[in-house]
Amino acid sequence: MDAVVVVEQLKKSFGENAAVKGVSFAVAPGEVFGLLGPNGAGKTTIVRMLTTILPPDGGRAVICGFDVYRQASRVRQCIGYVPQALSVDGALTGYENLLIFAKLLGLKGVERKRRIVETLRFMQLEEAAGRLVRDYSGGMVRRLEIGQAILHRPRVLFLDEPTVGLDPVARRGVWEKLAELRRAYRMAVLLTTHYMEEADLVCHRVGILNRGEMAVTGTPAELKEKMGDPGATMDDVFTYFTGNQLDRGGNYRELRQVRRTSRRLG
């Protein structure tokens, strides 16, 4: 695989707390890779290291051939990042938000205008471009944030919980855009998510983190197959590989039975 993201034995501690304990994985061009894991597993810490916000303590990560620590500014030129927190200004229009970003990126004149218009069209925000962002729906805001992050056509797009808080229709809208991004620009996408449906439908491959370690990587189908249960869901896969069945006692099959029964009982 001619990977565009290569992560080898990456480590990060906060004082005594080893948040990321030697994690390795790779992402190919045009691939959507999902980082899954329970709260505190280390997903955001990994994304922050890969986006050059946080220096790693050990191991290495190479993006588009550049080291995230030693060549941070080169890495920043080839990535886009949509953080969990709001990254657009509600008091400005959609167009104005993109204009500020385009200026920061050093885009000029006709080219700048062309990129902004193309991005608004791509994100289906053309008609709303002149409206204040505080009047946008949640889905529109998310699409604008993604548009902002892809103005410079990065080769890798990072998204931290891209559909959290969105209704099912808006969520689907974001998924469609991510699929189009990889088709149109062969962009690699690395996202974190708590939604197993998102992991199953959107991600080509996922990595399941548990307490700072990569428990397993593979396609959703491969991971289901690994469990030896043709009826397994991504929820089951997640529970299995994060070891929750050990915490609760009993084996995986017993656990699954318990969960199915409790679901039926409401």
Ligand SMILES: Nc1ncnc2c1ncn2[C@@H]1O[C@H](COP(=O)(O)OP(=O)(O)OP(=O)(O)O)[C@@H](O)[C@H]1O
């Ligand atoms: N800036 C920080 N200072 C101290 N500890 C931190 C910091 N950032 C993260 N941690 C700790 O590192 C661990 C991993 O956190 P991280 O936010 O990466 O997990 P996560 O998988 O993204 O969780 P969530 O799903 O809740 O967003 C946690 O124990 C967290 O408390």
